[in-house]
Amino acid sequence: MARIGFIGLGNMGLPMAINLLKAGHEVEGFDVSGAQVDRLVAAGGASAGSVKSAAARADVVITMLPAGKDVREVYLEPGGIIESANAGTLLIDSSTIDVETARLVAAAAEARRLPMIDAPVSGGVAGAQAATLTFMVGGSANAFARAQPLLAAMGKTVVHAGGSGTGQAAKICNNMILGVSMIAVAEAFVLAEKLGLAAQKLFDIASKSSGQCWALTSYCPVPGLVPTSPANRDYQAGFTAAMMLKDLKLAQDAARAANVATPLGAEAAALYGLYAAHGEGARDFSGIIRFIRGSGAV
Numbered sequence: 280m281a282r283i284g285f286i287g288l289g290n291m292g293l294p295m296a297i298n299l300l301k302a303g304h305e306v307e308g309f310d311v312s313g314a315q316v317d318r319l320v321a322a323g324g325a326s327a328g329s330v331k332s333a334a335a336r337a338d339v340v341i342t343m344l345p346a347g348k349d350v351r352e353v354y355l356e357p358g359g360i361i362e363s364a365n366a367g368t369l370l371i372d373s374s375t376i377d378v379e380t381a382r383l384v385a386a387a388a389e390a391r392r393l394p395m396i397d398a399p400v401s402g403g404v405a406g407a408q409a410a411t412l413t414f415m416v417g418g419s420a421n422a423f424a425r426a427q428p429l430l431a432a433m434g435k436t437v438v439h440a441g442g443s444g445t446g447q448a449a450k451i452c453n454n455m456i457l458g459v460s461m462i463a464v465a466e467a468f469v470l471a472e473k474l475g476l477a478a479q480k481l482f483d484i485a486s487k488s489s490g491q492c493w494a495l496t497s498y499c500p501v502p503g504l505v506p507t508s509p510a511n512r513d514y515q516a517g518f519t520a521a522m523m524l525k526d527l528k529l530a531q532d533a534a535r536a537a538n539v540a541t542p543l544g545a546e547a548a549a550l551y552g553l554y555a556a557h558g559e560g561a562r563d564f565s566g567i568i569r570f571i572r573g574s575g576a577v
Contacts, residue, residue, distance in 0.1 A: 280304050281429065284333030284340045285324075286353060286360070287374070288315040291400070292343035294407040295373070295433045297322045299341075301410075302432035309333045334363035339429060341371045346525075347380035354384045361388055369425050370395040373414070375451070375522075377529055378444040379536070381417065385443040394422035397443060398430060399450035403517040411435040415453070417446035451533060454526040458547040458564070461494040465568035468501050472572075478504060500568040514566035521560035524551040 280303045285296040288310035296306050300323045307327040308319040316326045327333035330353055334340050340360055344350050350372060354360045360370065361384075370388050372381070372395070381397040388395040396418030406412040412434035416423055423439045430437045440449045467490070471481045478501045486496050499505040509517050527548035534541040554560075554570045 284337035287343035344374040347376035366392040382444040397446040415449035451530040455530040500565040509563035514563040516563040523564035
């Protein structure tokens with residue numbers, strides 16, 4: 280069993296850390312919120328006290344942080360993970376960040392003989408709680424092999440995407456597909472309403488024909504059609520509109536850097552930006568249908 284330093288115990292990080300405890304690992308956690316650390320301790324973990332302590336005492340360090348700037352700070356600054364970890368410590372960053380930062384931090388880690396993978400996740404808070412996350416992993420084959428059993432304790436699907444940064448590339452490309460497809464599904468249901476077509480009838484037809492997609496059949500934005508959808512709970516977030524907007528912006532940054540045209544991705548980012556600007560950033564991203572319809576809270 281591994282001794283794990285887990286840094287970032289938010290809505291995703293805390294249940295992930297608890298699942299590692301359930302798998303028999305020792306977990307010392309650190310977060311800027313003392314209350315979150317207390318919850319880890321109550322679940323059987325320990326408080327690391329600081330980033331430096333979490334890194335210095337661990338065989339494996341896992342981070343789940345809000346943005347690229349946080350990752351750079353926690354890994355690269357004096358007293359950070361790379362300076363504090365012992366040679367050979369495996370580093371796993373499950374934050375969703377830009378590809379450039381992922382590769383920069385991985386290169387700095389490798390220079391200190393610290394194998395590192397970027398391993399962003401899909402599945403939201405529910406997936407983190409149920410240990411059914413999908414991990415998209417970038418890094419060397421050896422680092423992936425070491426990390427795989429740990430990731431399997433927190434998720435159901437673990438895919439090695441390639442070298443450093445490809446995990447992040449997979450995440451932002453996947454979520455660009457999701458953001459665009461959710462808008463398309465929402466627009467179709469709003470149009471159906473105006474044309475007198477019942478939502479159930481459209482669902483029955485589209486879910487069995489060429490319009491079928493995950494946003495329709497697993498996360499339908501219309502209440503009453505898919506029991507697990509946030510639409511049935513006033514769009515209480517499984518994955519917030521603000522997080523979708525973050526990922527769409529990351530995809531647009533990557534597209535500009537790679538000189539790739541992504542017009543639908545750009546339009547999706549603009550629409551989610553407007554939705555969040557109406558005070559709906561904390562709402563589930565599928566609530567975009569209410570913005571498109573022009574009713575409800577917006």
